[in-house]
Amino acid sequence: MGVATYIKDEKDAIKEVILQSGIKVRPSYTPEDLERIGFDYEEDLGDPGEFPFTRSLHPSGYRSRNWTTRQYTGFGTPEETNERFKLMISHGQTGLNVAFDLPTQMGYDSDDEMAEGEVGRVGMAVDSLRDFEIAFKDIQLNRIGSGLTINAVASVMLAMYQSMAEKFGYKKTEISATPQNDILKEIVGRGAWIYPVEPAVRLIGDTIEYAMKELPRCNPVSVCGYHIRESGCTPAQEISYALMIAFAYIDNVVARGYKAEEFVGRFSFNLNVFGNIWETVAKFRAARKLWARLLRERYGVQNKKALFLRGIFGGGGSGMTKQQPENNIMRGAYYALAAALSGAQTTALCSFDEAYTIPTERAALLSLRTFQILMDEIGLRDTVDPLGGSYFMETLTKEMEEKILEEMEKIEKVGGMVEAVSTGYVQREVARQAYEFEKKLQEGKITKVGVNKYTEGVDMEVELHEYNEEWARLQIERLRELKKDRDNKAAGESLKGLEGAARDQKNVMPYLVECSKHYATVGEMANVFRDVFGEYVEPSIF
Amino acid sequence: MSDMTVRKIRVLLAKPGLDGHDRGAKVVAHAMREAGMEVIYTGLHQTVASIVNQALQEDVDVIGLSIMSGAHIPICRKLMGLIKEQDMGDKLVAVGGVIPNKDIPTLNEMGVGGVFPGGTHFDEIVKFIREKSKN
Numbered sequence: 001m002g003v004a005t006y007i008k009d010e011k012d013a014i015k016e017v018i019l020q021s022g023i024k025v026r027p028s029y030t031p032e033d034l035e036r037i038g039f040d041y042e043e044d045l046g047d048p049g050e051f052p053f054t055r056s057l058h059p060s061g062y063r064s065r066n067w068t069t070r071q072y073t074g075f076g077t078p079e080e081t082n083e084r085f086k087l088m089i090s091h092g093q094t095g096l097n098v099a100f101d102l103p104t105q106m107g108y109d110s111d112d113e114m115a116e117g118e119v120g121r122v123g124m125a126v127d128s129l130r131d132f133e134i135a136f137k138d139i140q141l142n143r144i145g146s147g148l149t150i151n152a153v154a155s156v157m158l159a160m161y162q163s164m165a166e167k168f169g170y171k172k173t174e175i176s177a178t179p180q181n182d183i184l185k186e187i188v189g190r191g192a193w194i195y196p197v198e199p200a201v202r203l204i205g206d207t208i209e210y211a212m213k214e215l216p217r218c219n220p221v222s223v224c225g226y227h228i229r230e231s232g233c234t235p236a237q238e239i240s241y242a243l244m245i246a247f248a249y250i251d252n253v254v255a256r257g258y259k260a261e262e263f264v265g266r267f268s269f270n271l272n273v274f275g276n277i278w279e280t281v282a283k284f285r286a287a288r289k290l291w292a293r294l295l296r297e298r299y300g301v302q303n304k305k306a307l308f309l310r311g312i313f314g315g316g317g318s319g320m321t322k323q324q325p326e327n328n329i330m331r332g333a334y335y336a337l338a339a340a341l342s343g344a345q346t347t348a349l350c351s352f353d354e355a356y357t358i359p360t361e362r363a364a365l366l367s368l369r370t371f372q373i374l375m376d377e378i379g380l381r382d383t384v385d386p387l388g389g390s391y392f393m394e395t396l397t398k399e400m401e402e403k404i405l406e407e408m409e410k411i412e413k414v415g416g417m418v419e420a421v422s423t424g425y426v427q428r429e430v431a432r433q434a435y436e437f438e439k440k441l442q443e444g445k446i447t448k449v450g451v452n453k454y455t456e457g458v459d460m461e462v463e464l465h466e467y468n469e470e471w472a473r474l475q476i477e478r479l480r481e482l483k484k485d486r487d488n489k490a491a492g493e494s495l496k497g498l499e500g501a502a503r504d505q506k507n508v509m510p511y512l513v514e515c516s517k518h519y520a521t522v523g524e525m526a527n528v529f530r531d532v533f534g535e536y537v538e539p540s541i542f
Numbered sequence: 543m544s545d546m547t548v549r550k551i552r553v554l555l556a557k558p559g560l561d562g563h564d565r566g567a568k569v570v571a572h573a574m575r576e577a578g579m580e581v582i583y584t585g586l587h588q589t590v591a592s593i594v595n596q597a598l599q600e601d602v603d604v605i606g607l608s609i610m611s612g613a614h615i616p617i618c619r620k621l622m623g624l625i626k627e628q629d630m631g632d633k634l635v636a637v638g639g640v641i642p643n644k645d646i647p648t649l650n651e652m653g654v655g656g657v658f659p660g661g662t663h664f665d666e667i668v669k670f671i672r673e674k675s676k677n
Binding site: 102103105108114115116117118121122147186188189190191192193230231232321322323341355356357431432434438439451464465540541542 | 546557559560561562563564565568569572573575581583585587588589611612613616617640642659660661663664665
């Protein structure tokens with residue numbers, strides 16, 4: 001839950017503050033601290049918009065451009081989701097962030113036995129291009145970009161997104177999609193994996209290579225520290241793991257004969273915002289700086305824009321509590337503030353009811369309003385990197401940088417991220433920390449309001465999003481109709497083509513586009529890969 | 543445990559269905575082990591049939607399910623049906639995860655012995671299992 005450890009005396013005075021990343025905070029900071037850490041303005045900060053971008057990617061920050069708001073949205077059928085998309089846009093949301101149900105994320109069609117009870121539950125059900133055509137109806141795809149929160153079958157979804165946009169008359173060069181497409185973090189922290197590590201990473205390489213050539217406005221991968229942090233790692237580990245994961249994907253594409261410079265500028269990141277506000281802001285400043293510096297050192301990237309750590313910095317679910325849920329509205333506001341002080345390009349916030357289920361319309365709108373108030377009322381657009389130059393913030397940023405590098409070194413020692421994930425090293429480390437944290441919380445060594453302090457009073461009841469079983473029936477019916485109506489011969493042939501490409505190590509993306517356009521289903525495409533690649537087996541981590 | 547039984551309480555901790563959030567399951571596994579129980583963790587994406595099968599083969603006293611997706615009612619209904627069919631009524635079934643309070647009576651009616659929403663103290667879970675399991 002992101003809380004620092006406070007050691008106090010009997011009069012409740014704080015004697016020691018230990019941030020989750022292991023950094024001790026001093027009671028006050030002076031110019032001597034900057035001297036102690038060897039602070040150098042040019043090397044450590046640079047002007048906003050200048051290498052190493054610690055302060056900001058752009059010289060004037062939010063003055064030139066407000067952040068994009070992108071609440072995670074989707075449930076039930078594509079019709080329900082389309083309505084919610086339009087509602088959010090009509091209230092000023094500037095991007096979409098699509099939630100898919102678990103069967104879709106796991107490459108099962110809605111009528112699959114494995115999908116029972118899950119169709120449309122935690123996101124929208126998608127079986128074929130037809131569902132995308134409904135979900136994105138009347139959305140201006142050349143103006144609104146879409147995050148697609150899907151990983152194991154992200155290649156399928158990106159192909160489907162392109163096919164849908166082309167059917168609506170958009171050019172593939174003008175659409176902007178950001179599939180999450182980060183399988184390594186999925187294995188560590190979110191669990192929606194299908195294929196073994198090696199072919200799964202290859203699929204990511206395929207999407208990056210394809211986007212480089214065909215989809216210039218798409219961000220083919222959104223590297224997620226977010227979910228690893230949700231699973232229990234520290235903020236410093238979150239960044240170190242995310243950077244190491246990004247390097248694994250870069251290496252895959254570089255091995256195909258490309259230069260990192262040609263594609264890495266389209267990488268984006270999905271990082272977590274909750275817990276201690278200073279540690280959070282320092283984390284993002286250190287992350288921007290390290291990414292730029294390491295891309296130069298490891299891959300010789302020179303182009304300024306290719307060095308940008310761009311991302312969605314999202315208000316974290318782990319900070320939210322089931323107890324006294326309305327407190328989460330305030331928590332969300334502070335997380336949003338931290339994201340703004342950190343220079344996020346895009347933001348999303350877990351809604352106050354998300355410790356229970358996916359958000360209601362009211363809760364989702366409250367999250368959106370939280371961002372809008374920050375930008376339009378409180379003054380977060382006034383000047384760039386408002387905390388820059390603070391003795392405390394600059395010291396902490398440098399200390400975070402060192403912690404992140406320490407953690408990266410540990411991963412390098414076990415052979416890089418692919419190896420560290422394959423053997424379960426990272427999973428073990430994360431699970432251990434989650435347990436220790438939970439234990440400290442239960443013992444009252446760390447404080448969470450409404451959970452182990454100020455727990456008095458009646459627990460507030462909140463109105464919750466209700467799942468409707470009718471959605472599954474409708475979705476299955478539509479799938480049956482689709483299989484009757486479509487040109488089954490063409491669909492079958494396109495799937496054969498896909499199988500050949502998967503076996504022959506060709507880039508599968510053009511074949512997936514072909515399959516999508518012939519209304520092959522997500523399950524059919526995912527099963528082609530299951531047949532060719534097999535399925536992932538979890539290492540035992542206990 | 544007053545008869546000094548040597549055999550530890552055996553718990554199958556399972557992640558049924560497609561939900562991949564396993565932080566809670568792993569944390570509880572750690573806690574149960576620390577309390578002296580033997581914990582077998584199934585890993586992710588298990589079918590109900592495979593969970594029941596593993597429970598039989600491992601001869602566990604307790605089946606613990608961790609469910610975050612909201613599908614706890616259909617999953618538990620299926621599991622309890624299968625347990626009855628297999629004549630495994632002596633197994634204690636407990637469920638944890640994202641479970642709204644209003645669903646607890648429904649789960650209890652199905653025969654789920656214990657429901658532990660996120661945030662439940664380890665002590666409470668351990669005490670419950672020690673008291674209720676047939677070991």
